[in-house]
Amino acid sequence: MAKRPILIHPDPRLKTEAKPVGVISDEVKRLAEDMLETMYDAPGIGLAAPQVGVLSRLLVMDCIKEEDQPPRPMVLINPVVRWTSDETNVYEEGCLSIPEQYAEVERPAEVEVTWMTLDGTEASERFDGLWATCVQHEIDHLDGKLFIDYLKPLRRQMITRKMQKLKREQARA
Ligand SMILES: [Zn+2]
DSSP: OOOOOOOOSSOGGGGSOOBOOOSOOHHHHHHHHHHHHHHHHTTOSEEEGGGGTOOBSEEEEOOOOOTTSOOOOEEEEEEEEEEEOSSEEEEEEEETTEEEEEEEEEEESOEEEEEEOTTSOEEEEEEOHHHHHHHHHHHHHHTTOOGGGGSOHHHHHHHHHHHHHHHHHHHHO
């Protein structure tokens, strides 16, 4: 396993719709392992392939936050939202591609998602709470959408300018 660099917004790859995964090759398996390592190391609770520069519909997540709970690393290939609740939830979201910026986003409180697992079988689960927010945030990444796209334009521009400054500083370092 190896950590991969995480793209920082703004980057055209973060605005591009990702392509479905065809066969689950060794390359895809390695990508999933690397993404889990990168996510845990960050640390974060979710990571989508476009965030490491791979435009494939694959995401990883683990929203277990309690220290005494075993981790639950999940790999979702070609995930599709099948159902969303009318009830919504507001969470303060962040993103590994938009470091240290947080904003409240309203999303459906519950979602049912189907996907393909790493061994090629179809899986389905109804997510709620933080898991529901996380899986929707990550699937958005596969469609080239960021959580700041839900904010008012002024707020979004402010965050984008901060990220441009951060990238300039990183480039100089
Ligand atoms: Zn994100």
